[in-house]
Amino acid sequence: MKKFVFTLGTTAILSAGFVGAASASTSGTYEVQKGDTLWKIAQNHNVSVDELKDANNLTSTLIYPNQTLNLSSIKEIVHTVKRGDTLWSIGQHYGVTVEEIKEWNGLTSDLVFPGEQFKIKTAQAAQSQTASAPVAKAAPQAQQSQTAQAQQEQAAQEQTQKEQEQAQAAQAQVAQEQAQKEQEQAQAAQAQAAQEQAQKEQEQAQAAQAQAAQEQAQKEQEQAQAAQAQAAQEQAQKEQEQAQVAAQAQAAQEQAQKEQEQAQAAAQAQAAQEQAQKEQEQAQAAAQAQAAQEQAQKEQEQAQAAAQAQAAQEQAQKEQEQAQAAAQAQAAQEQAQKEQEQAQAAAQAQAAQEQAQKEQEQAQAAAQAQAAQEQAQKEQEQAQAAAQAQAAQEQAQKEQEQAQAAAQAQAAQEQAQKEQEQAQAAAQAQAAQEQAQKEQEQAQAAAQAQAAQEQAQKEQEQAQAAAQAQAAQEQAQKEQEQAQAAAQAQAAQEQAQKEQAAQQQQQAAQQQQQQSQQQASGKSMTVEATAYTANCAGCSGTTATGVNLKSNPNQRVIAVDPSVIPLGSKVYVEGYGQAVAADTGGAIKGNRIDVFVSSDSAAQDWGRRSVKITVID
CATH class of the missing domain: 1.10.287 (Helix Hairpins)
Known part of the structure; x- marks a missing residue:
């Protein structure tokens, strides 16, 4: 038990105070001591100021010595994080703030994961809540009535002490207000830093959650596919059993018809x-x-x-x-x-x-x-x-x-x-x-x-129903087989495309290798290369040698100066591949060529560049 002897600093406080009074905190309550603040009481009891105010129906942070505060109505709840929960949604659900949740649980970031458990403290709306406030507010008046006689008897003796204590109390009040102001500023700075840190951690958490959600979605997709396969197997087994039942019903119908x-x-x-x-x-x-x-x-x-x-x-x-x-x-x-x-x-x-x-x-x-x-x-x-x-x-x-x-x-x-x-x-x-x-x-x-x-x-109706069920089962099985066949066909097609792509890549590599080998033995030169399409202004779509480029948009054709590169020659163009010199142009003179591409965007991407070419034959 702690005993406190104190002297109030103002006349109003003096009229309600007493000397040598003993107080003790009881289970679920706390008696305000001299020098206490709501913030200090909240820190000592691991609750927040708002919770104390809500539990005691206080409208401000002003408290009085010997005032009894109710702590039993502050209830602690354990919340298990579910998928999709955030600290903000949890706070909205229980009527608390994100900072309070982080403070109660020692969190440094807003990142949460399913399965985690957090302590949530809420003020109960009990009748004791309404009863505690009048006690807290009425304490000075009760103390005033109890100590009024003692004040009158000791007023003369304590006048000097009163003035000294008033001065000390005024200084303590100023110091307390200054400390509280500095503390609030520090808290604001901490809150700002914590908010920025929380925002950063929230972004990281969101990225981690997105990654986890993606992995979870992939895992769920695999599970869903396995479940679908399991369901398909069970459905097939069920349809088989239904088919057996239908066959039995058919046999029973035939037996009944025979009978x-x-x-x-x-x-x-x-x-x-x-x-x-x-x-x-x-x-x-x-x-x-x-x-x-x-x-x-x-x-x-x-x-x-x-x-x-x-x-x-x-x-x-x-x-x-x-x-x-x-x-x-x-x-x-x-x-x-x-x-x-x-x-x-x-x-x-x-x-x-x-x-x-x-x-x-x-x-x-x-x-x-x-x-x-x-x-x-x-x-x-x-x-x-x-x-x-x-x-x-x-x-x-x-x-x-x-x-x-x-x-x-x-x-x-x-x-x-x-x-x-x-x-x-x-x-x-x-x-x-x-x-x-x-x-x-x-x-x-x-x-x-x-x-x-x-x-x-x-x-017969049962047999017809069984036959319909059999037909539906056969239809479902047929559709399943068709779906499986379509999936297999799709997989085979994708496999074929994949193999074709691999074969094309292999052929391209072989062609590239052959071209590289042919380059070593052919005539090489550096030319200026531009690009053209079959739909360019003034173009007919047919080359000088009669190749219809509109019908063959993937044809590798270049326009050359026949005096430099004979028409019909096979030419390897750097960045373009092997082509045929099958066209001419009015601006294509000397060491200049024009490569054929299938679209204007490809022509613009090609632009004008210097490339090395090799005349193979």
């Missing part, structure tokens, strides 16, 4: 079998109905035949009975006639013997004969009546039997018709049931066929 065809064939076979079975059942039902009808008709015919036979039998029996009755009646009549004849014979005999008696007897016989005759007639009539009654009875019985037979035949016919109708109804019901079952089976078959068709259509 659908088999199902359709099975359904058709099943339907044909059911149709045949139905027709067989219908034929059986029809045959049964026909048999039942024939059976009923047969039974009806049998019943009719039986009835007719019964009727015939009864008729024969009746006729037999009638014949018997007629025979009995005839026999009775004959018996009666025989008896009558016998009676007549007996009467005639008795009459002969006994005329009187005969007559009596005849009368009696006649009466008896009459009675016998009447009796015979009566018996005959009774026999006839009995025969007639018997015949009527038999006729009635026969009619009754015929009626019964007819009724039975009618009942049998009605029964047979009823059974036939029932058989027909049963056959119709069976047919309706079979028709309903057939329709149900057809509906089920149609539903199954519809489901199979939808399934097949779905599988």
Whole structure:
């Protein structure tokens, strides 16, 4: 713990001060001591003046002894530099300056690199911030109230000391202001030098960053190419897997189509079998109905035949009975006639013997004969009546039997018709049931066929999608192969161009060597050389020997004086190469030549120069 005993230098400070007061800095706070400045406090606590002002809501750098300053609200943050960060952008993000960041982290330049970590100190906007300011501002008033009585008691004794201390305080204040002014000037100079140094280092850093960015871009490009190659390989593998899936889908579709065809064939076979079975059942039902009808008709015919036979039998029996009755009646009549004849014979005999008696007897016989005759007639009539009654009875019985037979035949016919109708109804019901079952089976078959068709259509759509995916994959593979082929062709073309350039360079070197060798054996001279084009004013584009320079812009041709260099000669021109003396010119006389170039700019670049030439042949 540090103890400070101080005497304030002015009346205003004296009224708020105290003698022998002890103070100690607590965690997160600092009590202002005599001679302290914000700059000194900031340096001792490794913070900035602005941070102290922001943390304590101060509007100026003026502070008072015993004033409590809040340091806990100054928070330190560690920032990791990312790609693209600069000290300025970091400062803008946290609301601090570049110089503060450099000061906190001991930096001498503005150059930063990704991955570096910097300490950033910020003032927290806490409620303690607003509370600390009133404490700082209200400190003199509280001290004034506490020391007012002590001031009054010691005022007389300390008057001399007060004046001395006031003078010392005034001198200290002047010295402090002077030191602060010099310090500010030194800081300004340091800041200027630091700014220039920072600008220089920033330029160097920018160059280094550009170099690093270029290297990073190249590295990223190589990584991107490797990633593209990897992606292409994965894409190819993915497309291959998709192709396999598509092939499997195609096989599944063909299998499904085959199964659908088999199902359709099975359904058709099943339907044909059911149709045949139905027709067989219908034929059986029809045959049964026909048999039942024939059976009923047969039974009806049998019943009719039986009835007719019964009727015939009864008729024969009746006729037999009638014949018997007629025979009995005839026999009775004959018996009666025989008896009558016998009676007549007996009467005639008795009459002969006994005329009187005969007559009596005849009368009696006649009466008896009459009675016998009447009796015979009566018996005959009774026999006839009995025969007639018997015949009527038999006729009635026969009619009754015929009626019964007819009724039975009618009942049998009605029964047979009823059974036939029932058989027909049963056959119709069976047919309706079979028709309903057939329709149900057809509906089920149609539903199954519809489901199979939808399934097949779905599988077909899936197969089409797979085929499209396969086509897209093949198209992508084709495009990839085309791209690879194009890249290979491009690489081959570049390689061919490179080889061609190398070959041309080799040929040029060989030609240069040959020309150098030929120069050693040819005629050499120094001439003045100018340049011309095929489109110059007054030029036709065709040389004196007939060479069309417009059609051959790369032709090595020079214009010469034929008396010095014969036309058609091969001439090596220094700086131009081997050429043919194939043209003349009005101004080309003596040791002067004109070299042909393809453009005005090349002619201007050539200008007028003295060159060494060698006539090869």
